[in-house]
Amino acid sequence: MEYQQEEVMAKPFDIKIMKRLLTYAKPYWLYIFIAAVSILLVTASNLLRPYLVQKAIDNYINNPNIPKAEAINGVTHIGILYLIIITVAFIINYGQIYLIQYTGQKIIFNLRQQIFEHLQSLSLSFFDKNPVGRLVTRVTNDTDTLNEMYTSVIANLFNDIFIIFGIIIAMVSYNVKLALISLSTTPLIIVGMYIYRKLASQAYRLVRVRLARINAFLSEHISGMKIVQLFVTEHKKSKEFEKINKDYYDANMRQLTIFAIFRPSMDVIYSLTLALLIWYGGKDIISHKIEFGVLYAFVNYLQQLFQPIFDISEKYDILQSAMASAERIFILLDTKEQIKDPKEPIPLEDIQGKIEFKNVWFSYNGKDWVLKDVSFVVNPGETVAFVGATGAGKSSIISLLSRFYDIQKGEILIDGIDIRKVRQQDLRKHIGVVLQDVFLFTGDIKSNIRLNNKNITDNDIYMVAKYVNAHHFIKKLPESYESKVTERGSTLSAGQRQLLAFARALAFNPKILVLDEATANIDTETEMLIQDALKKLTKGRTTIAIAHRLSTIQHADKIIVLHKGRIREMGTHNELLQKKGLYYNLYMLQYKDQLIEGKAN
Structure with missing residues (x-):
């Protein structure tokens, strides 16, 4: 599916x-x-109430043949019975509403949990193709729509069926002629509901699709508001949102227009039926064929009969939305894990940290090769750096090592074991990754270092923070290690976030450390702290580093130069400079000003 585009389900109802x-x-x-x-x-x-009123009218209130005292006594007894019935009905109704709402909330709770757990199991390629806003819509809006279906439609469906059949039986038992008159407009109701169903089906699905577009747009642009404002694109983005918002408005208005036609149409049919009932029933009363209480009961039953019909339009709206939401949720839940664990995994409890890429070929889309026949070995405890132009394949190597994507050809080995033969969790617990753009979660400093790992104690956190030079800035925060961290750590500097990332990596004590541009965009003072932390962090660990700034990798055991997905050069800093190849050219480009200045002096 393209960005912000989703399929509109064709079927109005899918069994x-x-x-x-x-x-x-x-x-x-x-x-x-x-x-x-x-x-x-x-x-x-509810069906008993009109019957009691009818009996009170015909047997006591409108009966001249009964003594006054007996009439009052009879009305009193019926009144008390009526009061008891409505009181008991209220208590039962309260209980059933609470019970059905509780059930609905439990169902949705379980469904939300299943969706989130499934999202966590999907590979990164899935998130590359699906906007965050769309996925949030699945977990929130769509599940709420299903909750309405469980609590309103399914439960009240029994109620509507009972009411309709109960009223028909009651009417026929009272008077067959008036029952037939009351049901004479049923064909009009059926035709009206059929037309409504045909028109409403697509409208409700379109509303859901366009709501998802709005959520996706808002999620992306609120997250990227800094860029929007820096490049002064507010007006352009407002125009883009105006179009998406207008599409959503139009979809809602189409939905409301259809409903606005249907509901008054049912009111007209109800009024027509009531008029026929009063016309024929009134003549029968005048001619003494029926009593007034019977006509009253029929009028009351007719009102009760049409209420479920009126409600059906609302329930059908909910059902339509629920079908659309359910389809999208199930499409998400049916999305298979592209990166699967082996059926019989090889244990990976403890590793030395040897990494080997053997003739690795990789493409994100199956067509354009990002890595082409890449082979290299990193021995335990070594530090290997990758350099190259943007798009050379450096970051892809990191993603492949953690098995966020699977290669098309070749092998990736850890201690001689193909990583596809071990569980992903077993693999990733041995790899610590520090990215250039550090992601911090809402919470506090300690929770962002611990990441819910209960085996990491507070003392462990203090120790690793001191070790990577993060302790000095944490202690200056208002609440020290309990200081609140806002979304993505926006209140912390890039250097502070980087030091926290080092502390997080060290707390999990991985054998393999991956550094992706870990020292980019850092001020000089913080860089000194980070460089010192890096020396401590990489000690005794197999380290893979990606860096544009060649000064940060000059002491690496091995530097690998990538160009257009292939390894072009490999060696130490001095060896590569002596070759005067790609690495030499990169070095000269970065330090030509310093070299010219040095010669001038």
């Missing part, structure tokens, strides 16, 4: 999706059953 949705409700079938029985009792009480 397979509904069956799958019902499987989430299966563990709570007893609660749903109790709620259904409760609804049945409440419905029975």
Whole structure:
């Protein structure tokens, strides 16, 4: 799918999706059953009320043949019974509403948990293709829509069915002629609902699609607001958002227009049916064929009969949204893990740290090779640096080593074991990665170093922070190690975030350390602290470093020069300078001003 584009589901109702949705409700079938029985009792009480009023009118209030005292006594008894019925119905209804809402929340809780856990299992290539806003929509908006379906549609579906059949039975038992008159407009209702269903189906799915676009756009541009303001593109971005916002507005208005036509149409049909009922029922009362209480009961039942029909439009809206949301959620849940663990993994409990790339070929899209026949060996404890122009394949090597992507050809070995034959978690617990753009989570300093690993104690945190020179700035913070960290660590400098990343890496004590531009964009004073921390951090660890600043890698055991996905040169800093090849040219470009100045002096 292209950026911010999603498929609009063609089917108005998919039985397979509904069956799958019902499987989430299966563990709570007893609660749903109790709620259904409760609804049945409440419905029975609703059907009983017009009957009691009819009896009060015809037997006591409008009956001249009964003594006044007996009439008052009869009305009193019916009134008390009526009060008892509505009180009991209220208590039962309260219980069933609470129960069904509790069940719905539990179902959605489990579904959200499943979605998030599934997202964590997906490879990075999936997140390369899907905007964050879209994924957030899945976990929040779409699951909320499903909650409405579970609590409003499924539960009240029983209620509506009971009411409709109960009212039909009650009407027929009272008077067949008036029952047929009351049901005479049913064909109009069926036709109206059919047309509404046809028109509404696409509208509700379009609303969900365009809502996802808005969320994706907002997520990206709020995260990148600094760039938007730096390059003065606010007006352009406002125009882009205006178009996306207008599309969402149009979709909602289309949805509302369809609903605005349907609901008044049902009101007209109801009024027409009521008029017919009063016309024929009134004539029967005048001709003494029926009593007034019977007509009252029919008017009351007719109102109750149309209420579920009115509600169906709202429930159909919810069902349409739920179908669209469920489809998108299941598409996400059905997305397979591209990077799979082997069925019979090789244990990787402890490693020496030897890394070997053997004739590795890799492409992100299966067409354009990012790495071409790359082979190299990093012995335990060695530091190897990769240099080269942007797009040469340096960062890809890091991603492949951690198995965020799988190679198409060749092998990547750790201590002689192909990394595809071990569990991803077993592999990654031995690799510590420090990126140029350090990601910090909302929380405090300690939680960002520990990352929820309960085996890392507070003393461990203090020790590693001191070791990598982070302790001195942490102690100056208002609450020291308990100081709050905002989203992405925006209140900390780049150097401070980098030192925290070093502390985090050291706290997990990996055998292999990966540094991706770890000293870029750092002020001179902080760089000295970072360089000192790096010496401590890399001691006794196999280290792979990527750097544009050649001064940071001159003491590496081996420097590998990449160009257009291939290894062109390999050796120490001095060996590569003597070759006067690509590395020499890069060195001259970076230090020509210093060299010219040195010659001048």
